[in-house]
Amino acid sequence: MMDTNAALADWLDKGGRQIGQITIAKSADGWELRHIDDVGREDLCLYTITADARQLANLDDAGAYRALKTAPNLRHGWRLVLPDVATVHSALDAFYPAMIGVQLARERGELTPVNLRDTLARQTGMYRVTQKLTDEQAQSLIADSCRCDGGCLKIILWRISEELPVNSLPAEKFTVRGQNEWPLLCHEACNILVAGARKVVKGEPKEG
Amino acid sequence: MFSKPDSALVIVGHGSTLNPDSSGPTWGHADAIAQLGAFGEVHCAFWKEEPSLRQVLHCVNKREIYVVPNFISEGYFTQTVIPRELGLDGPQTNVAGRTVKYCAPVGSHERMTDLLLKRAAAVAPGVSPKETSLFIVGHGTGLNDNSAVAAKREVERIRALGIFGEVIAAYMEEAPFIAKWDELSTQPNVVVVPFFIADGLHSYEDIPVLLGIASTSPGAASATGAGVFAQNPYRLRGRTLFYANSIGTEEGFAEVILDQVAAFDAAAA
Known part of the structure; x- marks a missing residue:
């Protein structure tokens, strides 16, 4: 049986301090999480329970819903103080759902990236039409939806197809x-990208 | 209350990329079950949010995993999407060395009837049920879902109890249309319970507009829509109308989720 708390504790012991836009620091009361842009700020709102993390993660600075939690728009102005690694784990699961488990699966060699064509081939119902997405449309959609500056912070592990890598984003993507930064990994295109593919194929506007 | 410290529970919800409240009830039920300590781990997974169905099994430490769909009915999502995305091929599947036990959705549990009665009583306190028309409102379209069937089933069960003056199934997008609630009902009091898993665009806006208790306000699929529940009762078309939150926000759903796990075990025994 895995113990993801122990793995997270090990990473913190070895100096792990950043995940996405969150920085983690040892504090007198345990661990403190805050937005990386808020390092040094003294005027932050204090939160102390993991349930707060879900609320903090749900809306951006403008109060808009963050459907994609790995979008680079985590709200500012808070600090979350938690007593132990287990509660830090719960909070990180709220801020960046599944990202602890996915990285640990990768470390164990159990994470299998799924290429976009395979993800689209599996779709049924209203998303079956995404199988008509051309390679050019896929490159453009990915460049627009997955870019780190405004799209998503995850590192892409999949290709469009076995023969075709994503070449519309810079290499750092x-x-x-x-080691000090816990990676946010995308091993398969998310439903937001699949929904975006549907809009491209059907010629619908991006928003709405 | 059973205890499964060596098992994990995964509650699967639809989620939304538009409505911040869509996944709230699913998380709430998960939190309630986690507090009970009934499982070694409790997780949620969503079709439209994260953790996704493709991610969630990587987050589970336990080798035995019960999956309960937090859906109103058997249909496209419970029969096609969830099994496909989780890699299931039957009630019990070995997925990468884990045993995944796929339970029935919450909405098909017989306790749903009690929860609907509880919700109807709570929204219209002190109102005589015999002088009340109770509407159970489903979506009702060609979504390859059986939500309309589920709503009809609950209406028949409640009607058989003889508590309410009348009990009526109505839908947003197929006949009988909820927009015609005043023509469909005869009692002076009308209680409307949305048969949905979460509050959102349908319960905040679409159904209120169809009922005539709200005007269209595009983009109001947010917590601001919750105000529609605070203004009960509504007096219109010569009736007194009480409008309830979606049934999926009822706290008793957590127990129904546990019941569906117990039902899986009973069926497998």
């Missing part, structure tokens, strides 16, 4: 950074 596909590269896991240093």
Whole structure:
């Protein structure tokens, strides 16, 4: 049986301090999480329970819904102080759902990236039409939806197809950074990208 | 209350990319079950949010995993999408060394009837049921879903109890249309319970507009829509109308989720 708390504790012991837009620091009361842009700020709102993380993660600075939690629009102005690694794990699961488990699966060699064509081939119902997405449309859609500046912070592990890599984003989009940063990994196109593919194929506007 | 410390529970919801409240009830039920300590782990997964169905099994430490769909009815999502995305091929599947036990959706549990009665009583306190028309409102379209069938089934069960003056199934997008509630009902009091898993665009806006208790306000699929429940009762078309939250926000859903796990075990025994 896995113990994801122990794995997270090990990473923190070795100096792990960043996940996405969150920085983690040891504090007198345990661990403190805050937005990486808020390091040094003294005027932050204090939160102390993991349930707060879900609320903090749900809306951006303007109060808009963050359907994609790995979008680079985490709200500012808070700090979350938690007593132990288990509660830090719960909070990180709220801020960045599944990202602890997915990375640990990768470390165990159990994470299998799924290429976009396979993801689209599996779709049924209203999303079956996404199988008509052309390679050019896929490259453009991915460049627009998955870019780190405004789209998604995850590192892409999949290709469009076995023969065709994603070549419409810079190399860092596909590269896991240093040990001190917990990687946000995308091993398969998300439903938001699949829904975006449907709009492209049907010629619908991006928003709405 | 059973205890499964060596098993994990995964509650599957639809989720939304537009409505911040869509996944709230599913998380709430998960939190309630986690507090009970009934399972070693409790997780949620969603079709439209994260953790996704393709991610969630990577988050589970336990080798035995019960999956309960937090859906109103058997249909496209419970029969096609969830099994496909989780890689299930039957009630019990070995997925990468885990045993995944796929339970029935909450909405098909017989306790749903009690929850609908509880919700109807709570929204219209002190109102005589015999002088009340109770509407159970489903979506009702060609979504390859059986939500209309589920709503009809609940209406028949409640009607058989003889508590309410009348009990009526109505729909947003197929006849009988909820927009004609005043023509469909005869009692002076009208209680409307949306048969949905979460509050959102349908319960905040679409149904209120069809009922005539709200005007169209595009983009109001947010917590601001919750105000529609605070203004009960509504007096219009010569009746007194009480409008309830979606049934899926009822706290008793957590127990129904546990019941569906117990039902799986009973069927497998």
